[in-house]
Amino acid sequence: MSDILLEMRNVEKSFPGVKALDGAQLKLRRGTVHALMGENGAGKSTLMKCLFGIYEKDAGEVLLDGRPVSFKNPKDALENGVAMVHQELNQAMTRNVMDNIWLGRYPLKFGIFTSESEMYKRTAEIFKSLGLTVDPASPMKKLSVSTRQMVEIAKAVSYGAKVIVLDEPTSSLTDEETERLFRIISMLKERGCGIIYISHKMEEIRRISDDVTVMRDGRHIETDRTENMPMEKIIKLMVGRELKERFPEKTGEAGDVILEVKNLTAEHSHVKDVSFSVRAGEVVGIAGLGGAGRTEVLETIFGIAERRSGEIFLYGKPVRNKNPIESIKNGFALITEERRRDGIFGILDITENTVVSSLDKYRLGGVLLSEGKMKSETDRMIAAMRIKTPSKSAKIRSLSGGNQQKVIMGRWLLTDPHVLLLDEPTRGIDVGAKYEIYSLILELASRGRAVIMVSSEMPELLGICDRILVMSGGRLAGEVRTADTTQEEIMELAARFA
Amino acid sequence: MDRSNKFLSGITSYRQMSREDRKRYRREKLVDNSLYIFLVGAIILIQILNPKFLSLPSVVNIISLSAANLPIALGIAGCIILAGTDLSAGRIVGLTACVSASLLQMAGYAGKMFKNLDTLPVWLVFLIVIAIGGLIGLVNGFCTAKFHLHPFIVTLATQLITYGILLMYLMNGDNNGQSISGLDEKYTRFITGSLIRFGDVAIPNYVLYSLIVVVIMWVIWNKTTLGKNMFAVGSNEEAARVSGVNTTATVILVFMLAGIMYGITGFIEAARIGSNSASTGLNYELDAIAACVIGGVSFVGGIGKIRGVITGVVLLRIIFVGLTFLRIDSNMQYVIKGLIILVACALDMRKYLVRK
Incomplete structure (x- = not known):
């Protein structure tokens, strides 16, 4: 087995009037967290949409475990072990947790009846293995955003996902919930999963990622180990110019x-x-x-x-x-x-x-x-x-x-x-x-x-x-x-x- | 065990509340259950004013009328769970009722529509009318799913189309738009005869059939992939699609199932009424939709229970019958029905509102 789990090579994608991706690349190593960085509009989400078959790429290759793949839609990707947890969670809020996890592939008994007990059992097993304490039968709308995100990750795990894309996963999490997410991420790493981590938060990237890829204007700019990429360098590569200060100078005095x-x-x-x-x-x-x-x-x-x-x-x-x-x-x-x-x-x-x-x-x-x-x-x-x-x-x-x-x-x-x-x-x-x-x-x-x-x-x-x-x-x-x-x-x- | 534990912990947490919180808790509970409180109050009031209201024949009457309306309500409920609706339901009931009646008129009846046709077997006609209902449902579902039209628009159109077809159908033979009566005895006996009786009071067979329909629909909603997909699509269509649910097929099947339910309603209605015309089934969809929303099937989509639909149908029927028992002017009854729908839904909506 090669060390590279997923590779995207020279991906190109044009929309009328814009070249959204121009030679984009990504190499995800097994058992690592790979931060995908870039300003909004740099092409990160376009690249991911090409991976999941939401967009058809104009050129380029995707290799999963060394084999070329081309997914037709997110479901196809999911069944081949490539999952994505979106920033805006897309879930059936009026249904319960296990209904969401087994959506589209309910376990059946006698070929026609859905088996609640089977769903409950299997959901509970996955939750246990991830250290989650969520009742599989609790309604989705009663859960916090962070827990719903965990459910989405558990869903990916239930599909046996090898590659999990996390899009801005901590944008609505508290520090405590972020810690819980990071624990689960390291658990997934130990299982040999590769995580593509999209985030704007520098502190987080420094803490949990192993590799960093920076994109700008639809192009691959640089990939390196995180320890070789100080924060200033990442920002500079992303913005394409030197951004001296992260915060503007404060002037003026407080009045009445x-x-x-x-x-x-x-x-x-x-x-x-x-x-x-x-x-x-x-x-x-x-x-x-x-x-x-x-x-x-x-x-x-x-x-x-x-x-x-x-x-x-x-x-x-x-x-x-x-x-x-x-x-x-x-x-x-x-x-x-x-x-x-x-x-x-x-x-x-x-x-x-x-x-x-x-x-x-x-x-x-x-x-x-x-x-x-x-x-x-x-x-x-x-x-x-x-x-x-x-x-x-x-x-x-x-x-x-x-x-x-x-x-x-x-x-x-x-x-x-x-x-x-x-x-x-x-x-x-x-x-x-x-x-x-x-x-x-x-x-x-x-x-x-x-x-x-x-x-x-x-x-x-x-x-x-x-x-x-x-x-x-x-x-x-x-x-x-x-x-x-x-x-x-x-x-x-x-x-x-x- | 689980349930009793929940109840006990409920009591303990109530004891731990402050006086103010207790007051608020009681008020909430009162509002949450106000529908039932209102219902019990109404029944007691009607009973005092007219002691015949809760007599056995009256109760059986309420149950029978409810049972006749259950299949159509269960069909429409599925469409509402998909965050849609179905306005064609009543006209489909009308068409299927008239088709049932015309194919099952007694031999030699003077006004028979198809003079040369032998009276067909009851089961065959049943299959024909559920096929007709299912076919119109298929059109509804197909246009909704494939052309991404709102079901309100699609079913508004098919309502008109179905009515036109019904009027044309009634011009068959020498019928010339007349109502169809003189039904074959084995048909009326099959529907309105009674296997079960309580003393003098007979329970018509269609109550039994309605119960079977309820059981089948409960299983479909709760124990099959179609049912679960229906709730998922109604709750979040996009999530269902990316999880690999065939949303197009789900929508089409739910509308077809609804059409079949209207066919069953029409089949029962024809024999129950005895004389069927172009106005059979008129506005049935409105009562059915009202029953669904009163029973907590939400227009938001993805929310609804079979027992809610049953509660809604029975509750609406108790009110209709009760108003008649109180000898309230029939024009006024419409006003009261309208008000009840408004109040019931406003109360129900409170449960879904997040208050800040």
């Missing part, structure tokens, strides 16, 4: 208190007794484990989630913020966590996505909307946010994640917010675009606004926030100044009421 939250307690979530204040020009981070109630705090402030008690003061005056309409009127803005679900209007164009929260501004004579005004404001935002798009009438879903996020930031800046609430603003966004988002956040703060930002990426909180509130079990566990804290201190606080 803009927002004050006192004893905030939510009606339906466990958020309890949260108090803090934010000054003009400040960026305040909210850290914590998943389920600590970070998103819920933002939602309660913004009036999406019902408030049981507590008060919110803006410039010293109490505000109700009973629902988003009221909150926007009061000068609040919320950029939500799940961009695709509740951020963008996918099939609408950039103009419509940009002006949707500030439509009142474009009224002509009180009723009709001025097309011209909306277009000029959109153009202004495209320029100000440095949004890369062919035109303002492009559908927003055709843009990369980073550019979509910039459109959404532009949307909210048009409402002229005094308090900007950001929930995981850089999730699934590549390094270059992250830097630009950070710059936009800091620029807004320097204009005397208050910014509150929830993030699971500790380096980015430490990189751009002035202070960090640490939440644990729905409560505020502590507050630290970024200048004189450490990751360890924050982790300790995060575990306080967990």
Whole structure:
């Protein structure tokens, strides 16, 4: 048996007007984790789609265990031991765990009846071998994202997968859940599986990958052992230019208190007794484990989630913020966590996505909307946010994640917010675009606004926030100044009421 | 064992709740079960106002009418689980009822549609009408799956087509659009005769047939690949496709199965009513859809249970019969039915809403 489990050679793929892949290569060694790196649009997902037969490649070869293969569709790949766990998990949420695992190949008895007991038994065996404690009969919708991901990995294992592609697997996981994922990954490595690991998180890549392949503009740039690829080098290869700093410089001083939250307690979530204040020009981070109630705090402030008690003061005056309409009127803005679900209007164009929260501004004579005004404001935002798009009438879903996020930031800046609430603003966004988002956040703060930002990426909180509130079990566990804290201190606080 | 443990742990956790939480818990439970609470309340009220309501003949009547409507509701439920619907159901019932009746008129009956035709065996006609239902279901499923049309549109079209065919069929021979009656005795006896009786009160055979249909449908939904695929496609079509489920075949088969169910309904309906015309089956799909949603078959797709469909059908029937027992004006009955559907579904939807 050769050391190389999967090899993709000189893969080419063109779409009308673009060469998406141009001599892409990948060599996955048995029993290793291979990080596939590149900015959004570098061709990583196109390459994977060619592997799984979702796209037909124009040229090139795929060798699995030395044999040339060409999969017709994801199911064909799966049956040949090549599986993919997508970032957006594609599961039948109203069904239970084992129904999802055996979907498309239910074990039968007497040739026609599905055998629940067999499904249960075999699922339980796989879970046990992976050290998972999930009831095979529990409904999918009751599980956390992380557990659902584990189920997806277990499904791959049940197919006897040798190659498993993990696409941004930790983007919605907490640190603790990430550790659990890493344990399972090392278990799979020991079994001789090869893992293709797609992620934008440098710290993670350094920790778990054995090899790194960098792609740019659909081309293979470099492959080497991870120990020979320092972070700066990877970033440089990805971006194609030297990116000196990962975080922009912070300027400006904090002014008067803009927002004050006192004893905030939510009606339906466990958020309890949260108090803090934010000054003009400040960026305040909210850290914590998943389920600590970070998103819920933002939602309660913004009036999406019902408030049981507590008060919110803006410039010293109490505000109700009973629902988003009221909150926007009061000068609040919320950029939500799940961009695709509740951020963008996918099939609408950039103009419509940009002006949707500030439509009142474009009224002509009180009723009709001025097309011209909306277009000029959109153009202004495209320029100000440095949004890369062919035109303002492009559908927003055709843009990369980073550019979509910039459109959404532009949307909210048009409402002229005094308090900007950001929930995981850089999730699934590549390094270059992250830097630009950070710059936009800091620029807004320097204009005397208050910014509150929830993030699971500790380096980015430490990189751009002035202070960090640490939440644990729905409560505020502590507050630290970024200048004189450490990751360890924050982790300790995060575990306080967990 | 498992169940009793769950119950015990439920009690313990209730004891550990704070007073405020207990109050909220009780309120939640009350709302969750409000449908049943309402039902019990309604039954008690109707019973007080008209003590004949819960008499044996009345109860058997409710059961019989429910049984007659069960197959069509079970068929439509499958389409709803696929996140679709079926508007053609009622007209398919009408067509299959008229075909059954016309092929099973007694020999020598003056208004017989096919004068020269001997009365066919009952089983053969049964097979013919479920084939007709299945064929229209096949068209519905094929257009939905292959042309990626919403079933609402497809079945709106086939509803009209089926009605047109039904009207043309009724012009056969000297019939000239008249209603079809004078059914052969072995047919009516097969459907409306009774093997089981309670004293004076007979339970018609079609209740039995309906029960068999329920059992078969339960097995298909829960114990076969088709059933599981149906739920998977309704829940997340893309996930089903990449897992290797033949989604096209699943959609077509579910609609065909539904068509067969309408055929069975038509076959029962023809003998139950005795005289069938172009208006047989009119709006049956609406009652069936209402019963499904009341019984918790969700339009979101992928959610539904056989026992829910049965509950919905029976509940709707109790209300219909109850309104008649209360001598409520028949025009007003429509208003009340509409309100009940709205309230029931609003209450049911609460279970699926994630509250923040």
